[in-house]
Amino acid sequence: MLKSRGISVDSMRVRAFPFGDDVEKFLASHRVIFVVEQNRDAQFRSLLTLETAVDKRKLRSLLHYNGLPISSSFIVEGVLAELAPARATASAEAARG
Numbered sequence: 001m002l003k004s005r006g007i008s009v010d011s012m013r014v015r016a017f018p019f020g021d022d023v024e025k026f027l028a029s030h031r032v033i034f035v036v037e038q039n040r041d042a043q044f045r046s047l048l049t050l051e052t053a054v055d056k057r058k059l060r061s062l063l064h065y066n067g068l069p070i071s072s073s074f075i076v077e078g079v080l081a082e083l084a085p086a087r088a089t090a091s092a093e094a095a096r097g
Helices: 021-028 043-051 072-096
Strands: 033-037 059-063
Touching (some): 033 072, 059 072
């Protein structure tokens, strides 16, 4: 769904703690990281900030906690909402030339 809107994404499902080297490499290789969680308190994001060397400004939380399964539309809408300000700034800068 995001690819059809011109947004390229990678994903990683972390299945264990403490984190392995593969998590550190993934975090280091991306400019923005969306942390999708099914809880209100951003517990996984907190673990990432405490236990890895990731630049905390790169992390964006998408929190889903209404008791229902997470839908793809929730993730797509969350990503688009987070990226909208950056895309608007880039468009304005390009227009100024």
